[in-house]
Amino acid sequence: MTDLELKIYRIVSRIPAGQVMTYGQVAEAVGNKNLCRVVGNTMHKNPVPFVELARECGYTGDFEIDPEIENKFCEMEIGRVPCHRVVNANGSMGKNFGLGGPEVQKKMLMAEGFCKQE
Numbered sequence: 001m002t003d004l005e006l007k008i009y010r011i012v013s014r015i016p017a018g019q020v021m022t023y024g025q026v027a028e029a030v031g032n033k034n035l036c037r038v039v040g041n042t043m044h045k046n047p048v049p050f051v052e053l054a055r056e057c058g059y060t061g062d063f064e065i066d067p068e069i070e071n072k073f074c075e076m077e078i079g080r081v082p083c084h085r086v087v088n089a090n091g092s093m094g095k096n097f098g099l100g101g102p103e104v105q106k107k108m109l110m111a112e113g114f115c116k117q118e
C-alpha cells in the first residue's frame with residue numbers, strides 16, 4: 001500500500017455519516033485535483049470497507065476483512081474506510097462499487113441518513 005493510498009484512505013475515513021465527497025474533492029484534498037482515477041482505484045481496493053452495512057443493504061458477496069489490516073488501520077487512526085461515501089461529480093453512485101454495485105451503495109448512504117438534494 002502506497003503513502004498516497006493511505007492518505008486517500010485517511011481523508012475518506014473522516015467523511016461523516018450522512019455526507020459524501022466526490023472523487024474530485026478527495027483528489028483535491030490529497031493535493032492534486034487530477035487524481036480522480038487514482039482515488040477511484042484506491043476506493044475499489046479498500047481493504048476495510050463497511051461490509052456489514054453493505055450486507056444489510058443487499059450485498060451478497062463473500063468479502064471478509066483481514067483482522068491484521070484492520071488493526072493496522074486502527075493503529076494509524078484510519079479505522080474503517082467508508083468508500084460508499086465517495087460519489088461521482090454529478091452525485092451519482094459509482095458504477096463499479098465493489099460491494100454490490102450502485103444500488104447497494106445508494107442504500108448504504110440512505111441507511112446513514114444521506115438525502116441527495118435534487
